[in-house]
Amino acid sequence: MLQVKHLLADKGNRIYSVAPDEPVLAAIRTMADHTIGALLVMRGEELVGIVSERDYARKVILKGRSSSDTPVQDIMTSPVISVNPADTVDTCMRLCTDSRVRHLPVVENGKVVGVVSIGDLVKAVISEQGAEIEHLQRYIAG
Template sequence: MLVEHILRRKGRRLATVDPQATIARALEILAHDNIGALPVVEGDTIIGMISERDVARGLVDRGASLLDTPVSGVMSTRITTCRPDTNIDDLMTMMTERRIRHVPVLDDDGSLAGMVSIGDAVKSRLDELETEAQALRDYVAGVQ
């Protein structure tokens, strides 16, 4: 199964945040959309990622004043991306090895096509295993 299959199922709608937005604004978007990370974009280009984990670590270091800090001051700039034709197993391996939970998906032209979370990848893999298990049960039962 490919990342494209996940994007088709969950949609390509994607919340983003501007690097000059405050951390408070980023948290509003995360809460409103019930998500754990946001791509930070400048124009059409992804320049970073901001996650709940980044904010939690920033709060420990800077306290409540962090909320008025621009996203650019806290965002991660080492971005791991994938493409729609990335295999889900390869994506899960990459996410596990790099200890990341959200991966932006870039089209061939480098434009942001969506986001895949580790939860999306696990659900996709479980759905695939259930389909295989059902096919085997049907085969053993003689169902055609």
């Protein structure tokens, strides 16, 4: 069974973040620049929240707030649901489904070591299923 550490080994452990007192506009620009859907909200090395495009749409746009005047801490999700490198892809998929989240920070010994998205998890499941199908086809054929 694939674990989070295997996903991070393939995709890398690059982390994009924003400070809680930064304006939402800065967070949206960072997400656009890196074509990502969420940013970790960090106070130094401490994970204090996560902010997503969904948070922006629901808590800024729909409420008529200003993205340049609203600090990230006002719209971020906190506390953050996180996983550790030893967690399985299945565990993460269930967590995303049950909690209705799309991004999971990966935390090891209190330190953020990466982020996995629902897209990363789906890609891993598809790859694993493809390998299993190929194995079964070879078994049946031969």
